[in-house]
Amino acid sequence: MEQIRTYIEANKDRFLNELFDLLRIPSVSADPAYKKDVARAAEWLKEKFTALNVDRVEIYPTKGHPIIYAEKIIGPDKPTVLVYGHYDVQPPDPLDLWESPPFEPVIKNGKIYARGSCDDKGQMYMHLKALEVMNAMDAVNCNLKFLIEGEEEVGSAHLGEFVKANTDLLACDIVLVSDTSMVANDVPSITVGLRGLAYVEVTVTGPNRDLHSGTYGGAVANPINVLCEMIASLKDEDQRIMVEGFYDNVVELSQEERTKMAEKPFNHETYCKDLGIADTRGETGYSDIEVISIRPTLDVNGIWGGYTGEGAKTVLPSKAHAKISMRLVPNQKSGEIMELFARHFKKIAPPQVKVEVNLHHGGEAAVLSIDSTGYEAASLAMKETFGKEPIPTREGGSIPIVAMFQDVLGVNTVLFGFGLNADAIHSPNESYGLFNYFKGIETIPRFYHYFATLNQK
Ligand code: BES
Ligand code: ZN
Numbered sequence: 001m002e003q004i005r006t007y008i009e010a011n012k013d014r015f016l017n018e019l020f021d022l023l024r025i026p027s028v029s030a031d032p033a034y035k036k037d038v039a040r041a042a043e044w045l046k047e048k049f050t051a052l053n054v055d056r057v058e059i060y061p062t063k064g065h066p067i068i069y070a071e072k073i074i075g076p077d078k079p080t081v082l083v084y085g086h087y088d089v090q091p092p093d094p095l096d097l098w099e100s101p102p103f104e105p106v107i108k109n110g111k112i113y114a115r116g117s118c119d120d121k122g123q124m125y126m127h128l129k130a131l132e133v134m135n136a137m138d139a140v141n142c143n144l145k146f147l148i149e150g151e152e153e154v155g156s157a158h159l160g161e162f163v164k165a166n167t168d169l170l171a172c173d174i175v176l177v178s179d180t181s182m183v184a185n186d187v188p189s190i191t192v193g194l195r196g197l198a199y200v201e202v203t204v205t206g207p208n209r210d211l212h213s214g215t216y217g218g219a220v221a222n223p224i225n226v227l228c229e230m231i232a233s234l235k236d237e238d239q240r241i242m243v244e245g246f247y248d249n250v251v252e253l254s255q256e257e258r259t260k261m262a263e264k265p266f267n268h269e270t271y272c273k274d275l276g277i278a279d280t281r282g283e284t285g286y287s288d289i290e291v292i293s294i295r296p297t298l299d300v301n302g303i304w305g306g307y308t309g310e311g312a313k314t315v316l317p318s319k320a321h322a323k324i325s326m327r328l329v330p331n332q333k334s335g336e337i338m339e340l341f342a343r344h345f346k347k348i349a350p351p352q353v354k355v356e357v358n359l360h361h362g363g364e365a366a367v368l369s370i371d372s373t374g375y376e377a378a379s380l381a382m383k384e385t386f387g388k389e390p391i392p393t394r395e396g397g398s399i400p401i402v403a404m405f406q407d408v409l410g411v412n413t414v415l416f417g418f419g420l421n422a423d424a425i426h427s428p429n430e431s432y433g434l435f436n437y438f439k440g441i442e443t444i445p446r447f448y449h450y451f452a453t454l455n456q457k
Helices: 002-023 032-051 121-137 157-165 223-232 255-261 268-275 334-347 373-386 401-409 434-454
Strands: 056-060 067-072 080-086 106-108 111-113 143-149 174-177 189-194 196-205 299-305 319-328 354-363 391-394 413-415 431-433
Touching: 002 032, 002 111, 002 121, 002 434, 032 056, 032 067, 032 121, 067 157, 080 121, 080 401, 111 434, 121 143, 121 434, 143 157, 157 401, 174 373, 174 401, 174 434, 189 373, 189 413, 196 223, 196 334, 223 299, 223 319, 319 334, 334 354, 373 413, 373 434, 401 413, 431 434
Parallel strands: 080 143, 080 174, 174 413, 189 391
Antiparallel strands: 056 067, 067 143, 106 111, 111 431, 196 319, 196 354, 299 319
């Protein structure tokens, strides 16, 4: 334990500089303009794996962005851990809200500021550095497989195919992922639930061209007005989603589970104050913690149309658009929900407009067991490095591949995240604490130690 700390301390600057090099590559998966940068990030990681003396490292091209696979196999009598992470990042927009450029990492107030610093380059790279530490200590005690993808932020479509086609290659006893958060630096936690996602884009079309809003306004249905009415009708005053059939498969938690969830430290006032909001507005009958983890949502992510430039232009637009995401909970199937949404949205459209619904990506929710040697090893490791036993929590974000690991490989995942909500992932000024980066590197080798001990074959 002490040895691990000493090694990290002695190599601190290099561990940071390497992460900074990765953060400088703008690997935005959503925008084709960054395709070359995404490929460059994959090459960069391949080099780093090679330097870690792995037995094998490969880049697998896909129809989207490449997948990196690496392994270090020490013996058939040892348990196998598959580490999953992603090197792609969300678009950095809106750029003008960043205090320093998103792809020029800087350290301020003990945190690394850059797009991807936490989600997920910082958290993923901790695993490579943890392997370096274990190599130096000659302490590798599990077979290690690494699967690092470049499409997590856009739904992991090609990784899903890859996992299905490579079940032997990826065979393992547990999947280990650092891409989630903890409650606080002094309240370690392990995530045991993730929501799923259904993402759609809608277009409402009215007249065949933009019109003078004086000449035609009053007679012609304005697609932006109509889109707003349609969106407004998607939720009632209790914040229930009105899409027909939406709640059909939603699993309700037992009172006992809900009471347990309420033990998670959460302060409503601090939460609102941090966000600059007067109050929350969740589904009636459910707590703040519940509406951001075990209840489904529907949110508009972007809406546009008409004239949005400087000054005023009197125009009745031809088209209006919106991007809409729905976070899903166990048993809701993303494909089905997208279909239900499309059917409902077309049904509520007034006859004066045409409506198009394009289905983007989806992913399924996941619930993970705490009665597993993986969870136990993670809990023991955190207890050792944080001095406190972690609490299990459910989070509202999505990592689509986790449910597939369960279904296709038949293995559980441990969500061993070291981020914080304050890290502002997906927002301007994303950050990752130096404490968290180094704590992760220190804790991961302890996980392997306990996992190997609990799974002696
Ligand atoms: N790291 C997040 C997932 C996450 C965030 C889990 C917060 C728990 C708490 C991940 O990189 C992510 O953002 N995923 C996307 C997936 C989607 C595009 C399918 C998400 O949740 O929006
Ligand atoms: Zn993300």
